[in-house]
Amino acid sequence: MEPLELQDKSLGVMELSGEVVKNPKKLTDIDIIQVCTREREFGFLLDSASISAIDDIRYNPSIIEVKAKFFFDNKDKSSELLDKFNSNMFDKLSRKKMRLFLSLKGNLNLVCQRCGNSMGYEINKKTNDEFGENYVLTSNNNLAIDNNLLLDSDKMMEIFCDKNRLNLVDLAKQELSLCIDMFPKHEVC
DSSP states (O other): OOOOOOSOTTTOEEETTSOOOSOTHHHHSEEHHHHHHTTOEEEEEEEGGGOGGGTTTEEEOOEEEEEEEEEEEOOOHHHHHHHHHOHHHHHHHOOOEEEEEEEEEEEEEEEOTTTOOEEEEEEEEEOOGGGTOSEEEEEGGGOOOOTTOOOOGGGTTEEEEGGGEEOHHHHHHHHHHHHSOSSOOOTTO
C-alpha cells in the first residue's frame, strides 16, 4: 500500500477508508471502561513516518493497518472451576477483565543493516486469546503501586491506563516498533 497524504503528520493516522480522521481524540483518549462495556472496535491506518523509533532503519514511509477490539472477558481459570462447584462463591470471586485484541498488518520498507539497500519487511501481528496474548487493561487508579513493583510473566500483557484512559495510537506505534528486528537485514546478507 502506498503512503497516503496524512493531514496530521504528528499523529500519523487515517480512517481505514483513506478519509481524514475527523476526531483524533477518539483514538488518543479512549475511556477503557466505556469501550469494553460496549465491545467497541477501532480501525485506522498508521503512517510509519510518524514513528520516530524506527527513523534510522526506515527506507521509505509505509502504511500499516491497525485494528483493535475492546471487550470484557471472564476467562480466569480458577473462576471457571469455582463455577462448577459453588455458584455463590463464583459470583463473589470472579472478576471480569477488560481486554484488548490488537492487529497490525502491512509491509514496511526498511534499510538492510548489512548492505544498506532497501528491503521489504512484512508486519502481521495479532494478539491471540487462545494463548493468553490479548492485553489486559488495568486502571492504575485501582492499583497500589510502589517503587519496587516487579511484573511477573503473567503481568507482561497488562497495559496500565492512567485514569481509565488509553492512547491507542501510541500503543500501536510502540507495538509496531517492537515487531521490527533491531538490525533488519536481507536473508542473503
